[in-house]
Amino acid sequence: MAGFVNRENRVPHYQKLFQESGKQHVRQWNMARGRYMMLPYYIVFAGTFSGAMYMMVRQVLGKKTWWGK
Numbered sequence: 001m002a003g004f005v006n007r008e009n010r011v012p013h014y015q016k017l018f019q020e021s022g023k024q025h026v027r028q029w030n031m032a033r034g035r036y037m038m039l040p041y042y043i044v045f046a047g048t049f050s051g052a053m054y055m056m057v058r059q060v061l062g063k064k065t066w067w068g069k
Helices: 011-024 034-060
Strands: none
Touching: none
8 A cells, every 4th residue: 555655646647648649649530531421320320319219208198119109
């Protein structure tokens, strides 16, 4: 425990390393093909969200299945 009492603060050092590595990284949506990579994601996301909202409304109305009574 005594080794941690007067230890130097390394947080600024690691924070600087992390921020510098982030500047060198190329985000997928900033690449030329990123538009085509994100389109299927948005379609799946919108479909999943829509299906969840649809079933939540049906649950509130007392219907337990996707279709029918």
